[in-house]
Amino acid sequence: MKKHHFSWSGLYLTIVFIILYAPIVYLVVYSFSAGTTMEKYHGFSLRHYADLFADTRMITIVFNTLIVALLAALIATIVGTLGALAIKETRGKVRNSLLSLNNVLMVSPDVIIGASFLIFFTMLGIRLGFVSVLLSHIAFCIPIVVLMVLPKLNELSPTLVDAAYDLGASRWQALSQVILPAITPGIGAGFFMVLTYSLDDFAVTFFVTGNGFSTLSVEIYSRARQGINLEINALSALMLLASLLLVGGYYLISKHGGRRHRVIAVKEGDAQ
Amino acid sequence: MMRQKTLFIVPYLLWIVLFVLAPLILIFYQSLYNINGQFTLDNYTTYLTSGVYLKMTFNSVWYAFLITLVTLVISYPTAYVLNRLHNKQFWLLLVILPTWINLLLKTYAFIGLFSRTGSINQFLRFVGLGSHQLLFTDASFMFVAAYIEIPFMVLPIFNSLAEINPSLINASKDLGASQWQTFTKVIWPLSMPGVKAGIQAVFIPSLSLFMITRLIGGNRVITLGTAIEEHFLTTQNWGMGSTIGVVLIIAMFIVMFATGEAKQKGGHTR
Amino acid sequence: MKKLLTIIVGILALCLLLVCGEYALNHRGNTGGHRVLTIYNWGDYIDPALISKFEKRTGYKVDYETFDSNESMLTKLRQGGTNYDLVIPSEYTVQRMKKEGLVARLDHQKLPNLRYIDRQFLNRSFDRGNEYSVPYFWGTLGIIYNDQKINAGAVQHWEQLWSPRLKNNVMLIDSARDVFAIALITQHQSVNTKDFTKLKRAQGHLKALTPNVKAIVADEMKMYMEQDEAAIGVTYSGDAREMMDVNHHLHYVVPSEGSNIWFDNMVIPKRAQNKAAAYAFINFMLAPANAAQNARYVGYATPNWAAKKRLSKKITSNQAFYPPQKTMRHLHTYHDLPLKTLGEYNDLFLEFKMFAK
Numbered sequence: 001m002k003k004h005h006f007s008w009s010g011l012y013l014t015i016v017f018i019i020l021y022a023p024i025v026y027l028v029v030y031s032f033s034a035g036t037t038m039e040k041y042h043g044f045s046l047r048h049y050a051d052l053f054a055d056t057r058m059i060t061i062v063f064n065t066l067i068v069a070l071l072a073a074l075i076a077t078i079v080g081t082l083g084a085l086a087i088k089e090t091r092g093k094v095r096n097s098l099l100s101l102n103n104v105l106m107v108s109p110d111v112i113i114g115a116s117f118l119i120f121f122t123m124l125g126i127r128l129g130f131v132s133v134l135l136s137h138i139a140f141c142i143p144i145v146v147l148m149v150l151p152k153l154n155e156l157s158p159t160l161v162d163a164a165y166d167l168g169a170s171r172w173q174a175l176s177q178v179i180l181p182a183i184t185p186g187i188g189a190g191f192f193m194v195l196t197y198s199l200d201d202f203a204v205t206f207f208v209t210g211n212g213f214s215t216l217s218v219e220i221y222s223r224a225r226q227g228i229n230l231e232i233n234a235l236s237a238l239m240l241l242a243s244l245l246l247v248g249g250y251y252l253i254s255k256h257g258g259r260r261h262r263v264i265a266v267k268e269g270d271a272q
Numbered sequence: 273m274m275r276q277k278t279l280f281i282v283p284y285l286l287w288i289v290l291f292v293l294a295p296l297i298l299i300f301y302q303s304l305y306n307i308n309g310q311f312t313l314d315n316y317t318t319y320l321t322s323g324v325y326l327k328m329t330f331n332s333v334w335y336a337f338l339i340t341l342v343t344l345v346i347s348y349p350t351a352y353v354l355n356r357l358h359n360k361q362f363w364l365l366l367v368i369l370p371t372w373i374n375l376l377l378k379t380y381a382f383i384g385l386f387s388r389t390g391s392i393n394q395f396l397r398f399v400g401l402g403s404h405q406l407l408f409t410d411a412s413f414m415f416v417a418a419y420i421e422i423p424f425m426v427l428p429i430f431n432s433l434a435e436i437n438p439s440l441i442n443a444s445k446d447l448g449a450s451q452w453q454t455f456t457k458v459i460w461p462l463s464m465p466g467v468k469a470g471i472q473a474v475f476i477p478s479l480s481l482f483m484i485t486r487l488i489g490g491n492r493v494i495t496l497g498t499a500i501e502e503h504f505l506t507t508q509n510w511g512m513g514s515t516i517g518v519v520l521i522i523a524m525f526i527v528m529f530a531t532g533e534a535k536q537k538g539g540h541t542r
Numbered sequence: 543m544k545k546l547l548t549i550i551v552g553i554l555a556l557c558l559l560l561v562c563g564e565y566a567l568n569h570r571g572n573t574g575g576h577r578v579l580t581i582y583n584w585g586d587y588i589d590p591a592l593i594s595k596f597e598k599r600t601g602y603k604v605d606y607e608t609f610d611s612n613e614s615m616l617t618k619l620r621q622g623g624t625n626y627d628l629v630i631p632s633e634y635t636v637q638r639m640k641k642e643g644l645v646a647r648l649d650h651q652k653l654p655n656l657r658y659i660d661r662q663f664l665n666r667s668f669d670r671g672n673e674y675s676v677p678y679f680w681g682t683l684g685i686i687y688n689d690q691k692i693n694a695g696a697v698q699h700w701e702q703l704w705s706p707r708l709k710n711n712v713m714l715i716d717s718a719r720d721v722f723a724i725a726l727i728t729q730h731q732s733v734n735t736k737d738f739t740k741l742k743r744a745q746g747h748l749k750a751l752t753p754n755v756k757a758i759v760a761d762e763m764k765m766y767m768e769q770d771e772a773a774i775g776v777t778y779s780g781d782a783r784e785m786m787d788v789n790h791h792l793h794y795v796v797p798s799e800g801s802n803i804w805f806d807n808m809v810i811p812k813r814a815q816n817k818a819a820a821y822a823f824i825n826f827m828l829a830p831a832n833a834a835q836n837a838r839y840v841g842y843a844t845p846n847w848a849a850k851k852r853l854s855k856k857i858t859s860n861q862a863f864y865p866p867q868k869t870m871r872h873l874h875t876y877h878d879l880p881l882k883t884l885g886e887y888n889d890l891f892l893e894f895k896m897f898a899k
Contacts, residue, residue, distance in 0.1 A: 227765030490757025
């Protein structure tokens, strides 16, 4: 595509991008409106941001969401990395069935995950709230980490590890000095990936939350059901900013690790 | 050495047992209890004989099919064009970026855009087309659903297009094929794995949508997901909800089986 | 390895910081310590100023959580391990909670302000002697319409909703029993019928309504009616009041042939952690000045006679919100139905929604 030349494909792409970004721009623009509805722009104002920062409940929920996401991502990354290391050691049928089981939660619709976890927690008598939400988030994050780390492990040349052993390294030393540094990009990318998954989740959390505990998605849902409130727009503008920063950081990490597009590819919910 | 290996796998196996196997077994187990807590096959009988649930399943599959189709029709050309750009990774990132915005926020934006006094109707009035009912229509429901799914369809297609060896396309041209022939005989078949992966990534979530049916569809579209959510959280009929869940799981396996070969091929090429 | 450990510790520290921030945020200026009262109420169903007033006066810290249907509230309550101290269910749910042993018997000695409740709202069939519940608000199910689009005469009775002229104009509330009540009333049946053939017939009648149904929504109906998105809505009296405050073209009607009357009540769950605080809160909300303030804010009808006196005549003489005795006689409460029947209502309603276009 040359510049300054009209082309149908360029026009098409422009339209697609307009559609993709229109709702987002729309939200952000109205967050600065002095009015109270998304019908007419009433001039620039930061009042909805002021409302947002004065809204203790909303800020508490933002904190809750961040705590859940960070902890879930951290624990899932550790368990998932261990899982990937373990899968690497297996062969044949065992390996295939482990991989299939790993993918079950990746392809399951969110409602199924949410509903089955709700039954599970109820049967175990686990109180719905922070713990149940955290456990659920860890659970659906683990397979993603495994899928991000495993390819890095496969790339690792076995001779390198053997060399480490030959040089007298203990298993622990081989792991900490050779294997872990080599797969760190995968681990980092996995961490960022599941962080966004956790921050974004609505359906699973909706089923398993309770006792006053709420995350952003669930709160936005209940507020959206009560009508337009430009405080939500202000929040979305801030979240857009945060996502841009996250994506930026993530882009850097995965660029460092080389294969960008595979990293993003997992976001499609596909079980590669 | 052996001991350490087992230590590694313990948390992961624990996760598989507790959060993969147990919930699946439980949802199946729960589906065998009716609303009065009796162990029976009632729910399955109701599902199969009442006609209501079968019709709902059919409707849900039909909507998911339409959503997937709309998404594919929009996404394929997008991926195709993107693939020929210079900074294609950057543009791809721009397509992916909206998925990092909370799903609820995007849906919420559409409520404002589509309402009778919203921006789209203002625009329509401005160009003299008059205002229309947009919210609560099938068209708007499918549009929003497709909007959300587009990046998940563009990505795998883009990847499989990017993997195509340019020399194949050149060879086809050298052999005198027209652009259209090159597309139908070379590019399209070679991008099939991506298309299949995309369909898989879009179809199953479309079957289980539940929030958009309410906020944009005005509760006039009931998908399998909506029915599960209603039975679990509103009507308290967990048994029936689980039964529909089992049906959804079966549907999921069918879709995965139908698009299965794509996975393997995709796995190799990536 | 060291780097990874540093990162892990960093993330944990960040979490700790967030927890501290959250704690500071929620305990700001609260020196009363950790005496917490957890309230579980409908969304937007209390004047927030009253909560702060209660906190200031008693030193309790109020944890306030909302639900959007009796059923979802019950799920969370049944699910166990809950520690709600005060819940506000509707009357048929009170009946159910009693049956399931989820609520604590009230000690009337500790509720001196109960005397402010109008007699006609005490000792109702769902809780004789008010052993478990104290009335909070009451209201009706009715029709709200926009006078720019609809003549007042066209929506005085339920049957008129079926008029072909209202094609794609009616918004319904997403509640099986309310929607079935409309159909049952037009067919002169009890809103509590357990007879499946009658329900089936009511559903048949509802199917005839589908061309007129624009959407089946919940709280968002307020927004849509206020913004002229739809001409007619079937809704509750308090929501109607809020909509009318925003859009002066809206009016509310309770059809005289009958409708649903409901009562929301304060109850204390058996597993409540802080019953003393719950009693204090009930008394606080029953005090005439507070009850009146709450009624002004929420917009539903108050069962508190002393509070009603404090409200302006304009409100209390409005027959749409305080219906005349003649209409009151035709208003029915919902009874708690057996699970099987409820399942039938829900299934038939789900089926209706599937064909609602």
